[in-house]
Amino acid sequence: MQWNIVPEYVSLVFLSILLVYSWDANLLPTMKNRLFHFCLRFVLLEIVLSIVSIYAIEQYARLPILLNQLIQMAFFLAMPVMALLFLFYVIALSKENDSILSRRFQVAAIPYGMYAVLVMTNPLTGFLFHIDAKVGFYNGKGFWVVYAVPILYLIVMYRVILRSRERIEKNQRLILMTFPSVTLAVIVIQLFLHDVVLSGTAATASLLILYLFLQNRKIMQDDLTGFQNRKALLNVLDFQSKRNTRMSFLFVSLDDFKVVNDRYGQMNGDAILQAVSRFLAGIVPTRAIYRYSGDEFIIIFDKDIRMKVADVLEIVKRRFNEPWPFFEASCKLSASLATADFPDHAETVEDIITLLEYCIFTSKGTGKGKVIQADADMVGRFRRRGRIVESMRQGLQGNGFEVHYQPIFSVREDCYTTAEALLRLHDSELGNIPPSEFIPLAEETGLIVEIGSYVIHEVGRFLHELDLLDIEIEGISINLSALQLTEGDLAEVLTSAVRLHKIHPRQLGLEITESVFLDNPKRVAGLMQLLCSRGFLFYLDDFGTGYSNISNVVSLPFSYVKIDKSILYQAVSSMKGFHVLEGLTRMFSDSGMKLILEGVETEEQKALSKAVSVDHLQGYLFSRPLPAPEVIALFHGRRHKPQGLGRK
Ligand code: C2E
Ligand code: CA
Ligand code: CA
Numbered sequence: 119m120q121w122n123i124v125p126e127y128v129s130l131v132f133l134s135i136l137l138v139y140s141w142d143a144n145l146l147p148t149m150k151n152r153l154f155h156f157c158l159r160f161v162l163l164e165i166v167l168s169i170v171s172i173y174a175i176e177q178y179a180r181l182p183i184l185l186n187q188l189i190q191m192a193f194f195l196a197m198p199v200m201a202l203l204f205l206f207y208v209i210a211l212s213k214e215n216d217s218i219l220s221r222r223f224q225v226a227a228i229p230y231g232m233y234a235v236l237v238m239t240n241p242l243t244g245f246l247f248h249i250d251a252k253v254g255f256y257n258g259k260g261f262w263v264v265y266a267v268p269i270l271y272l273i274v275m276y277r278v279i280l281r282s283r284e285r286i287e288k289n290q291r292l293i294l295m296t297f298p299s300v301t302l303a304v305i306v307i308q309l310f311l312h313d314v315v316l317s318g319t320a321a322t323a324s325l326l327i328l329y330l331f332l333q334n335r336k337i338m339q340d341d342l343t344g345f346q347n348r349k350a351l352l353n354v355l356d357f358q359s360k361r362n363t364r365m366s367f368l369f370v371s372l373d374d375f376k377v378v379n380d381r382y383g384q385m386n387g388d389a390i391l392q393a394v395s396r397f398l399a400g401i402v403p404t405r406a407i408y409r410y411s412g413d414e415f416i417i418i419f420d421k422d423i424r425m426k427v428a429d430v431l432e433i434v435k436r437r438f439n440e441p442w443p444f445f446e447a448s449c450k451l452s453a454s455l456a457t458a459d460f461p462d463h464a465e466t467v468e469d470i471i472t473l474l475e476y477c478i479f480t481s482k483g484t485g486k487g488k489v490i491q492a493d494a495d496m497v498g499r500f501r502r503r504g505r506i507v508e509s510m511r512q513g514l515q516g517n518g519f520e521v522h523y524q525p526i527f528s529v530r531e532d533c534y535t536t537a538e539a540l541l542r543l544h545d546s547e548l549g550n551i552p553p554s555e556f557i558p559l560a561e562e563t564g565l566i567v568e569i570g571s572y573v574i575h576e577v578g579r580f581l582h583e584l585d586l587l588d589i590e591i592e593g594i595s596i597n598l599s600a601l602q603l604t605e606g607d608l609a610e611v612l613t614s615a616v617r618l619h620k621i622h623p624r625q626l627g628l629e630i631t632e633s634v635f636l637d638n639p640k641r642v643a644g645l646m647q648l649l650c651s652r653g654f655l656f657y658l659d660d661f662g663t664g665y666s667n668i669s670n671v672v673s674l675p676f677s678y679v680k681i682d683k684s685i686l687y688q689a690v691s692s693m694k695g696f697h698v699l700e701g702l703t704r705m706f707s708d709s710g711m712k713l714i715l716e717g718v719e720t721e722e723q724k725a726l727s728k729a730v731s732v733d734h735l736q737g738y739l740f741s742r743p744l745p746a747p748e749v750i751a752l753f754h755g756r757r758h759k760p761q762g763l764g765r766k
């Protein structure tokens with residue numbers, strides 16, 4: 119029989135190109151990368167063996183039988199290896215730790231081991247094939263095993279790919295499916311075209327697809343700077359941390375780069391970034407630098423980098439005193455810098471990245487061009503933050519959050535009429551965490567949206583409970599953060615909460631500060647109008663701090679204004695302060711808004727608040743925020759009126 123081995127020659131050419139093109143001395147020695155390169159070389163060998171074996175079969179009369187036997191055995195031994203290697207590759211992608219990997223590899227190799235025994239004993243048994251000086255090559259009665267072993271591997275491969283949904287993304291899974299699919303297709307084609315040899319073509323096609331989509335260096339590279347990208351960084355960190363490699367990090371984050379882009383345009387912005395990249399590449403080897411985000415770079419110092427972090431930090435710091443050239447011009451830039459060590463400052467990859475981000479975040483909070491080096495104190499604060507975030511997550515599962523209520527005293531009615539809901543967080547390790555600490559973190563992590571919904575429902579439930587107990591209360595106000603108004607479906611959450619807990623929207627007061635108008639004033643104003651039309655009342659919280667802007671208050675549908683305690687304290691300490699308070703209260707009440715004075719702590723402050731026209735008083739003098747049962751007791755019957763206030 120005459121064989122057509124042209125496809126094998128073509129594959130050989132393609133494979134050689136691929137081998138040269140994918141050569142990268144700096145490639146991370148992960149199991150996946152090593153397997154891919156081993157596969158490449160192995161397929162090359164397999165194709166050569168395939169060509170030699172066909173040649174030997176055709177020339178059987180001229181070759182010594184023993185030599186022919188050996189050539190065929192070598193080919194038969196090599197044949198299913200590609201499928202096995204590919205299965206290893208898929209397992210390496212889908213498994214998390216090396217010890218599991220090697221066990222899986224051993225199990226996967228068992229069928230091949232048995233097959234290899236059949237090949238080695240074939241000269242005695244003739245089970246797989248025969249080589250005869252007269253008739254040449256012909257199949258043995260167990261020839262089907264030669265197909266059965268790779269097919270078995272293909273089936274297992276499908277199974278592994280399909281079962282690794284959590285660890286391998288959908289796109290990657292589709293790409294990985296190529297190998298078993300192409301190989302099966304080739305086996306079917308081979309059944310019809312006996313004389314065309316396609317085994318090498320199948321393997322080459324699969325490797326090419328793998329290279330293009332999964333192994334291509336470009337996937338890990340940033341186009342603009344040529345540095346490795348964030349994906350590459352995460353891969354390296356994952357790899358090195360599993361080996362407990364000591365590493366130091368330098369995080370370089372350009373300050374206000376958005377402003378640079380806005381002022382000079384995107385093209386110039388890119389040129390400036392390239393100038394910074396060239397500078398960084400001039401001090402440390404490029405393979406150590408990663409473009410973490412648009413205007414952020416991370417340099418990893420491991421044992422192969424000779425320079426010390428502190429020295430590089432100094433050089434970078436100094437360079438930012440000079441202008442950066444772009445095209446015909448130049449501009450000044452500043453960068454916030456942070457350093458940290460692994461594993462000294464953080465034990466996991468995620469932690470080291472978040473620690474660096476935290477350092478940069480803290481440094482930017484104190485100004486531009488600052489350097490923060492992670493130390494025990496910083497790490498302590500960082501860990502506390504992590505613990506608090508964890509604690510809030512647990513709180514949302516029903517373990518740690520509790521809503522307290524601070525009664526609010528009505529001057530006219532001479533008793534408590536409303537209350538403010540204030541969230542409390544208790545952690546088994548850290549104890550009580552103040553809202554001033556956990557609320558900003560909840561806002562930063564976005565957890566506030568979910569926490570906000572939790573508070574809304576808790577308060578809704580409590581109002582319903584008060585109703586069942588026949589306790590009259592005008593309402594309870596809750597605090598809303600900006601994110602709740604700009605993201606999430608606040609209107610929906612509020613509306614369904616009042617429906618579910620059978621309360622009136624008016625009873626669920628909504629406290630917001632002026633800062634919520636900073637980001638998206640139109641959207642917030644629109645949402646306020648919508649909620650007002652559904653019967654909710656708005657309270658302007660902390661008036662007198664931060665962004666106080668009278669026009670906001672007047673143009674927006676606020677029913678209450680809560681005057682911040684700082685204004686009250688000023689009013690007590692100076693005549694000028696008193697006039698400010700007096701003017702404010704008159705203006706608001708003339709505009710039809712009700713006033714609540716916050717932070718009343720002393721009799722003196724209480725007396726002063728009477729001299730101005732406020733409707734409600736809130737403060738420690740009356741009551742601290744209390745847990746629900748104590749508020750119930752306080753609001754119940756006679757105790758409605760605060761003790762000691764009868765003297766008024
Ligand atoms: P806020 O809305 O201004 O709440 C009033 C704060 O003043 C409360 O602090 C309260 O305990 C405190 N306070 C009450 N009376 C007095 C007083 O006489 N003197 C002094 N010095 N302070 C008094 P707290 O409970 O620590 O809450 C702090 C902040 O945390 C709140 O300030 C609010 O902005 C935020 N917060 C609390 N709960 C929530 C919540 O559920 N959601 C959101 N988004 N923020 C909340
Ligand atoms: Ca408030
Ligand atoms: Ca307040």
